[in-house]
Amino acid sequence: MGATKRPFYRIVVADSRSPRDGRFIENIGSYDPMREPSFVEIDGPRALEWIGKGAQPSQAVTRLMEIAGVVPRQEPPAASKTASRAQAGSS
Numbered sequence: 001m002g003a004t005k006r007p008f009y010r011i012v013v014a015d016s017r018s019p020r021d022g023r024f025i026e027n028i029g030s031y032d033p034m035r036e037p038s039f040v041e042i043d044g045p046r047a048l049e050w051i052g053k054g055a056q057p058s059q060a061v062t063r064l065m066e067i068a069g070v071v072p073r074q075e076p077p078a079a080s081k082t083a084s085r086a087q088a089g090s091s
Helices: 044-052 059-068 077-090
Strands: 009-013 026-032 039-042
Touching (some): 039 059
Antiparallel strands (some): 009 026, 026 039
8 A cells, every 4th residue: 555655554364365465354454664653553452363263474464563562572583593503513
């Protein structure tokens, strides 16, 4: 959504068989990166309800849900890999 050089995104629940920009089941939020600070609005209870039903959020939506406070922040897995490599190298 949005216009040229003015992006605006909707966060939707879609069936995996639907086209990427095609039909969706429910609109659960929006993201506006052009505002300062960027604006993230997600209907937390509805998002968690869909996840409970088996919906799988994309990486980008997971990050937006962490920013909005819908799900707790998780430590990036890259940091744990470097720590384990350092331990393995010192043995």
